[in-house]
Structure formats: C-alpha cells, structure tokens
Amino acid sequence: MRQTMRACVLAAAWMLVAVPVARAAQDAVPGQLVGAPERSGRVVTLRTEHAVVRLEFCTRSIVRVRARFAGEFRADESIMVARHDWPAFEIDIRDAGDHIAITTGRLAVRAHKTPFHLEVVDAGTGRTVVSDAAGLGGGIASKSGVMRSRMRLSATEQFFGFGERMDRFTWRGHSIVLDVGRGQNPNHDLGAYRIDAANYCPVPFFMSTDGYGIFFHTARATTWDMGESAPAWYQFSAAEDEVDYYVFLGPGFRDILAAYTDLTGRTPLLPKAAYGINFGTYSGGTWGHEENAGEDYVVQLAQRFRDERIPLDVLHLDSTWRKFGTLGGRNATSFEWRDPNFKDPAAMFRALQDRHVSFVGLHVRPRLDNGDATSLLDEARAAGVVADTPTTDIVNFFDPAAVEWWWQHAILPKVRQGAAFLKTDEGSVFPGEGLHNLFPVVYAKAAYEGFQKGLGRRGFNLTREGYAGVQRYPYIWAGDWPSRWTFYAPVVRAGLSIALSGIGAWGHNAGGFEEVATEELYLRWTVFGFFNPVAHFLGMEHPQYKEPWRYGEKALATFRRYAELRYRLLPYIYSAAYDGYATGIPLMRPLVLDHPTDRRVYDIDDEFYFGDALLVAPVTRQGATGRSVFLPPGEWIDYWNGTRYAGDRTIEHPAPIDVLPIFVKAGSIIPMQPVMNYVGERAVDPLTLDVFPSGRSSYVLYEDDGMSLEYQKQVFAQTGVTSDARADGLSIQVQAPSGQFRVAPRAYEVRVHLDRAPRAVRIDSAVVGKVDPPTAGGLPRSAAWWFDVVARVLTVATDPARKTLGVRVDIDR
Numbered sequence: 001m002r003q004t005m006r007a008c009v010l011a012a013a014w015m016l017v018a019v020p021v022a023r024a025a026q027d028a029v030p031g032q033l034v035g036a037p038e039r040s041g042r043v044v045t046l047r048t049e050h051a052v053v054r055l056e057f058c059t060r061s062i063v064r065v066r067a068r069f070a071g072e073f074r075a076d077e078s079i080m081v082a083r084h085d086w087p088a089f090e091i092d093i094r095d096a097g098d099h100i101a102i103t104t105g106r107l108a109v110r111a112h113k114t115p116f117h118l119e120v121v122d123a124g125t126g127r128t129v130v131s132d133a134a135g136l137g138g139g140i141a142s143k144s145g146v147m148r149s150r151m152r153l154s155a156t157e158q159f160f161g162f163g164e165r166m167d168r169f170t171w172r173g174h175s176i177v178l179d180v181g182r183g184q185n186p187n188h189d190l191g192a193y194r195i196d197a198a199n200y201c202p203v204p205f206f207m208s209t210d211g212y213g214i215f216f217h218t219a220r221a222t223t224w225d226m227g228e229s230a231p232a233w234y235q236f237s238a239a240e241d242e243v244d245y246y247v248f249l250g251p252g253f254r255d256i257l258a259a260y261t262d263l264t265g266r267t268p269l270l271p272k273a274a275y276g277i278n279f280g281t282y283s284g285g286t287w288g289h290e291e292n293a294g295e296d297y298v299v300q301l302a303q304r305f306r307d308e309r310i311p312l313d314v315l316h317l318d319s320t321w322r323k324f325g326t327l328g329g330r331n332a333t334s335f336e337w338r339d340p341n342f343k344d345p346a347a348m349f350r351a352l353q354d355r356h357v358s359f360v361g362l363h364v365r366p367r368l369d370n371g372d373a374t375s376l377l378d379e380a381r382a383a384g385v386v387a388d389t390p391t392t393d394i395v396n397f398f399d400p401a402a403v404e405w406w407w408q409h410a411i412l413p414k415v416r417q418g419a420a421f422l423k424t425d426e427g428s429v430f431p432g433e434g435l436h437n438l439f440p441v442v443y444a445k446a447a448y449e450g451f452q453k454g455l456g457r458r459g460f461n462l463t464r465e466g467y468a469g470v471q472r473y474p475y476i477w478a479g480d481w482p483s484r485w486t487f488y489a490p491v492v493r494a495g496l497s498i499a500l501s502g503i504g505a506w507g508h509n510a511g512g513f514e515e516v517a518t519e520e521l522y523l524r525w526t527v528f529g530f531f532n533p534v535a536h537f538l539g540m541e542h543p544q545y546k547e548p549w550r551y552g553e554k555a556l557a558t559f560r561r562y563a564e565l566r567y568r569l570l571p572y573i574y575s576a577a578y579d580g581y582a583t584g585i586p587l588m589r590p591l592v593l594d595h596p597t598d599r600r601v602y603d604i605d606d607e608f609y610f611g612d613a614l615l616v617a618p619v620t621r622q623g624a625t626g627r628s629v630f631l632p633p634g635e636w637i638d639y640w641n642g643t644r645y646a647g648d649r650t651i652e653h654p655a656p657i658d659v660l661p662i663f664v665k666a667g668s669i670i671p672m673q674p675v676m677n678y679v680g681e682r683a684v685d686p687l688t689l690d691v692f693p694s695g696r697s698s699y700v701l702y703e704d705d706g707m708s709l710e711y712q713k714q715v716f717a718q719t720g721v722t723s724d725a726r727a728d729g730l731s732i733q734v735q736a737p738s739g740q741f742r743v744a745p746r747a748y749e750v751r752v753h754l755d756r757a758p759r760a761v762r763i764d765s766a767v768v769g770k771v772d773p774p775t776a777g778g779l780p781r782s783a784a785w786w787f788d789v790v791a792r793v794l795t796v797a798t799d800p801a802r803k804t805l806g807v808r809v810d811i812d813r
Helices: 002-016 253-264 295-307 345-354 376-383 400-417 439-455 485-499 519-529 553-568 570-583
Strands: 033-040 043-048 052-059 062-068 092-095 099-103 107-112 117-122 128-131 139-143 146-152 159-163 175-178 202-208 212-216 222-225 233-238 243-249 277-281 314-317 359-364 421-424 535-537 588-590 608-610 614-616 626-631 635-638 644-646 649-654 662-665 669-672 687-691 696-703 717-726 729-734 748-753 760-763 766-768 784-788 793-797 807-812
Touching (some): 033 092, 033 099, 033 107, 052 107, 052 253, 062 253, 117 243, 128 146, 128 212, 146 243, 159 175, 159 485, 175 202, 202 222, 202 253, 212 253, 243 253, 295 345, 376 400, 400 439, 421 439, 485 519, 485 608, 519 535, 553 570, 570 669, 669 696, 669 717, 687 729, 793 807
Parallel strands (some): 277 535, 314 359, 359 421
Antiparallel strands (some): 033 043, 043 052, 062 243, 099 107, 107 117, 139 146, 146 233, 159 202, 175 222, 202 212, 222 233, 588 608, 608 614, 635 644, 669 687, 696 717, 748 793, 760 807
C-alpha cells in the first residue's frame, strides 16, 4: 500500500507541476522564430530554433504564455486554476514583417522574429504594457535548471500583490521569494516567525500600475526580482522545465483583479453568521496549562458573551481540546478528546447551541497521531492514506480516497457530536518542492467541501497557510503574531496585500496572539479587527485569552460598542461580500485598488476602504492621539461627529484611544439592522438606511437565505435604493426587491445626515408629523420624523404596523 501511495503522490507531482526533464547543459534561449504560426481554436503555437511557445487566449483581455525547450506541455490542473472553459471569439493573426501580430480586439501579442521575444499591447491605445527585455538578456530563458522570464520595467510603474505580505506593500526595486512557510529563526523581537520572512499565504501574482497583471502559474518556489538588480527590468523564475504565466490587461486594478479571480476562482459567500464575531478559545488551558482546559470553560465563555451583551456567532476550540498524541505531540492530531476535562462533548455542543452560538469548530493539524485510547495514526497507515514523507503521518490530501477516509474516520465522529467547521492549521508541513505550495490549498479544500457536502449548506474553513486558489475555501487568518506594537502595523499591511491577491475572506488574531497586550494596544488593535472581512479574535496568553472583560472596563465597553456596530452593519457587509463573489473585488481593500494611477496612495498601507462607502484609518503608533489620513477625491464625512472634509488631500485627524477613525464618502447609502446578539436573532425590521446625501447616488442591498448554496443559482433578492439631493430638497426611493428570494415586508428607518431640520417630510406622498426624538430603544407607533440637532441627523420612521417592500421619502429643505 505504501508503494501505491508513493505512486499517487508522484503522479500528482507530474500532473500538477511536472517533473524536470533532461535538458542541455548550456543555458537556453528561444533563438529566432521559424515557420508560420499554428492555430487551434484559441491557441496559437509558435516554433523557434530552440523552443516551442504556446499562446492561449482565454478572453479578449487574458493571454496565457507557455514555453518549453524540451518535452511536452503539461496537462491542465485545477488546484490553482479554477477555469479552463472559455467562450470562443475571433483572433486575428497577421505577419507584420519583423513580427507576428495576434489580436483579440482588446489586446495584441507581437511575436518578434529575430531574436524571438514577445510584447503584449493594448489594442485600443497601441500602448505596450508588457515587453520581454530583449537586448537586456531578457525574455524567456532556461539557466541551470531554472526557467525565467525577464520583462522591461517602465520608468514609473509600481507593483502590488504577491499574497499576504507583512514586510512590504510596494515592490519596485525589491526582490522576493514566494514559498509557503512561517519563516526561519523564530524571534519575537522581529516577529513570531519574522515579519521579513513570513510566507503564510504567498500568491505568485502581481498588478502593475501600468495597467496589467501577471500570474506565474507554478506550484514551485518562485523568485521575483522587481528591479532590484537593474532598474531597466524585472523577472520571475522557478526551478521548472516550463515557463507558464498569464497576462491580464486592465487598465484598472479592478479589471485585473476581476480577471485573475475569474481564472483562479472567487471567494464564495460564507454562512451569513460567519460575518459576525468569530472567537477562538484554548478552553481555559493554553500550552503549559492544558490541565485547565475543559468543556465547562467553553460553555461559560459563551454565556459570558451573552451576559455582557456582546454579540457572538462563531466559536472555535483551539488545540487543547484534544490530547496531545504519543508521537507528534502538539504538532499532530490524535482526535481524542482531552479527558476528563471534556467528559461529554456532545452535551457541550448542545449547550453552545442553546446559547445561540451559530457554529462551533475544532483546531486540527494535518499530521495524525495516536492517543491514549485511540490509534488513528496506526489505522491511517494501515489504510494507506498517509503520504510517503519522512514522518509518514501526513494525510495525503491530494488523494480523494485519503480525503474520504480522513472525513469518515477523523472528522465525521466530531460532526456527529456537533462540530461545524475546522481550523486547518500547519498547512506548510508537506515537504518537497513539487507539492509543498499546493498542500495548504487541498488541505483547506478537504475541510471546506467536507462540511459543505456533509452538512448540506455553505462550507467555511479557517486556515493559516494558502497559495493561489485558496480563496475558494475561505477563510485565511494571518498567523500568530505577539501582542506588541511591532506587529500591529505589519498585520494591517498583510490584510491589504492579500486583498490585492484575489483573497476576499481574511481575518487575524485581533489584539495579537501570544503575550498580554497593554490596554492601549488592545483597544487600538481589536477595533481594527471589527473592520476585517472576518472579525476574528484569539489569544494564547493565560489567563486573559483576549477576552474583553479581562482587559478592563474601558476595553470591555469599547469592544461591545464596536461589536454592536459590526452587527448593525451586517446588511452592508453581507452585500459587499456578495459583490466580492460576483466581481472579485474584496470588502477590505487598499486605496490603490481604486486609485492605481495616484502615486500619493502607493505607500499607504495603513488605511483602507471597507466596502464602497467607508474609509477606515487604524491608529498603529503607540501613544498617538491622532493620525494623518489621506482622503481620496470627493467629500468625506467623519462617521462619529458628522464633520465634513473636502477630499483629495491629507488631513491631521484626532483619534482618542477608544476611537477608530472612520469616514463616509458623501453620497453613500448604508443599510443597517437592529443590534442583535447573534445573526438571525430577529427579523431585520426596521431596516435602517443611513444616507449621506450628495447629488444623485444609489445602492443595491443584497439578501438571501444566509446558509444554502442557492445564491450560486441566482436565488437571491436585490433592493435598489436611490438618493437624489437638490437645493430645495431630497428624495429617497427604496424599490421593491427583485429576484427569486422572497423578502418579507418590513418597516423602514431612514437616517439622513443634514445640516438643518427640514421644512416638511412626506412618506409615499403623505405628509408625516414631527415628534421629539424618542428615548433610547423607543420608536414611535406611527410614521413620524425627528431631528437630532447635535448629531445633525434627520430620522424618518415608517409606520411599524404597515410593513412594505418599498417606500419613498421626500424631504423639503
């Protein structure tokens, strides 16, 4: 059986990354073009003296470039690339004398004959966007078993992406190696595993401000020299026998990212509850205190959230839920509950469900182990489902039969007790250059698809390591960084970098992981966590564990306030998450994504858009009472006090210790729900629309059942909202929902940010009366309006007894 598994791994290696074939000892370059181009559908093959070059036109804006000096092109794979079926379209091939021009109408590839080199041109403008560095030792070449492609570097272009990067945000003039791993030489003064070496989720993809992106399609470690060696060129290389890369023509970063995620897959919707608060726990007993871990602590933790009126939906039990095994210890998974501390896990899961915790998950590692009373590793070895690695204890997640065995023997018993997802840790352990980078993807996929199929609803999975394609099995968390100011800003940078790399669902251990945070750091860091795509909190420090009540009254009150805001914003967050699934544009995104030609934002790695309406600027410097904030063009409103600022400039903005600077783009419409202790606690009724009027603007609210995969079959509802601001007044129109998902009638509360009270207000043409602002928690019993002079907010409430699917509000100034 061992030989069978070894053959399986080797076959996978050949299929996915190719085994290097014999090649000439000397360095190889293509030489000159020989013969005429050969076309088969969307593929054009060019033959040179020493190489075969294949151009595959996926769309009018995407071209795949492949080249080999010997052997056959490898088969398509589906771990990194999710799509191979592209619709047919016309391709024009023309001999232009010194080059062959192949045009889609959107882009053109010029294959120069002597010496052979390629250019990719924007067919609309005639501008060359990518060019082999001919004359600079450039283009496609093989040297000492390493294939590379060297391109010309324009005078002003800058590069963004490369996955989750703590070390840098912009890459011109620098080099980088992308290979999944935590980094070397753990040293907490530099980072848990060094900020400058962390490679938890590298992605061999970048976007250039010259209006294109490149994805180097390889699973091997890649080296990128982005102008460090010479200012005239950049290059990417790998120990491969084939060059294989995709070029995506923009011009904008949104266009490029949409194309890249069309190829490698989009981030699917998580269950709606997963956009609520995600909290991790060591069950009261972190490493060195395992004897304190137990089910009572877990249940009491959930109850404490309810008692403190802090929302909670997702809880995961980190590694101390299980016994550390007899061979691998902490680094392997026995799947044996730690007894007697966990004497009745099924009862624990039921108690958590009774407290309305929507999903409870378990931390696992890919290495199996035997426990005191179980022998899962022995059984796995006997079944032949472990990979042929030095430790012979890693589940071979490349093999579907091994995945099924793992699900049936390791995971399903925990699912029957109540587990609803996994935290798949240590995805970097698989050795060998060929499959190492792909292992975290298939590992996350096994857990994600297992729960999706096994429970008959959307899957989701919490994983640390990843690579191209992992966005299909979300979500990523950013590794284990100590609670020190040294690491806070790099984690913010990591979230923005990964957003530019096709990964839309990302979170981190907000507040830091190891060590006790100071009150100031806890306050500054955790509020940022509420504005991640996934709001995730986990601490390993004993006995605080980043639980807000253990960091003082101010921390508790601040945590509660931002948790409530997160839940109020869930309609907005969920709509943006669907937009990410539909377009590839992430919820949390750096300014450069929307402003790739504005050089002022190239180095801004500590503020970001949160959806289309909000701009968030975390304070990451110890002792700061404010910070500089760049406001993009347009008008911006301070979310907390309503102060308006002209954009297209940098301002100095105050930020008390418990305040996260947030700005709203003028014209925005933000849907909000009532505060809830958990998602679905009650109907979203009334639906609040927070309107910041400026000219004519619009918004589309997305809704579905929050749990099934029916949204992928277009079963959802979309509600259009418009705001039309004029000198004499304002009109807000909520259209009836469209789509296959049924939305129940509801009441509406329209909050309009105005400089003064209106003269009159009408709801569906009927004049409504003014009332005094209601007391906290109270609402009028009929349609009414009131104006808060201090906050400068007009609130218009529809009759709560007359539910409707749409409404029009007219305001006379």
